Amino acid sequence: MTEHARLSPSGCDRWSTCTASVALIDKLHLEGEIGDRESSEWSAEGTVAHEVREMCLKYGLDPHHFVGAVISADGFTYTVDDEMAGHLQPGIDWVRQHTGQPHVEIRVDVSSWLPGQFGTCDTGWLSHLLSTTTLYISDLKYGMGVPVDAVGTKQLRIYALGIWEFLGRPQVDKIVLNIDQPRAGGMKFWEITLDELLAFGEEMKAVYAKIESGDVEFKPSHKGCRWCPVKDLVGGCAARNKWLLEMFVELLVRLLTGKDVDGIEITPERRWHIVKHAPDIRAWLAKQHEESLTAAINGTPDPGSKAVAGDLGDRYFRDGKKAEGLLVDALGEKAYKPRQLIGIGEIEKLVKPGRKKQGHPETWEKLLKLVDRPQGKPKLVPADHLRPALGPIEDAFDDLD
């Protein structure tokens, strides 16, 4: 087994669709074009959250026992606070509702489907309730940027294969896959059968055979390219550039000429395809802009362009204290903006009681009764998204004579 899983579970959305990316990334690694992903303060925070969760589940502790603890991860130091403890507790409670002995941070070997490959599964266990045997997989995702759906998750299905193997290939009635993403959607679930899991395992075997035999293709996709290091290189990934450019050009020609490209009509299907990938197109355009500007600043402008000084920024006082004194002398209280309440997140930090923080329990109770949330604006998602579809908006005047 190699130490670095080429076909890692977390990269499955990429390598199982864009099979050619595997050899390309290997080559770029060898040539020093890409290194290991650099850790950031955010990824270190995620590592700390995983460590706290692991110790809680292994030693019967609660996250609040760690509040105030200083933990180092990936070169960063993080002090566990009430906020992190509050985020971790519901997922830990859910695991404890189903088992007293989960397997935690288990290295799983998935060689039976992907020879030589392995991964680390946050939590897995087998539960026997009445006559039903269930295999549970629970994965913490501490990030708050991109909500990850449990339905369709390839990463957790690979973990499920590994845990199933680790447990001696038991007969199970169902498999519950859980993503615990406290800062982006909370607890998410997907239930599948063992047959469905094993069919997925066969799909992965076929993908592996293609990668090994060199029968591969570049296949850009939103999920596949999202974490791919090739797209971040200067110039990006040729296959992805082409894919995005085609979508973009098609739209642009139509906007400029009012005509379809090569008679291709923008059908509802095509429109959704473009809308679905709009974030990729926007990010890609921003990257082109950044690279073009860098080239111009470095003295090799793209033909037809040049870099000039930007517009002046907002005005500011070089000596804030002195300016404040002058203004107060002249205007008194009018020198200040009207007072504003702090935000609810800040209020939660200061007022909500915690294990190691007294807070203001009575005020917090009363405030909770005053908190409300407006309904969010309708948003477009893929048809297989978990939330039910909105019905047509009824005309409020229909019933009026």
Ligand code: SF4
């Ligand atoms: S950026 Fe996308 S298309 Fe290009 S190699 Fe990576 S996954 Fe494949």
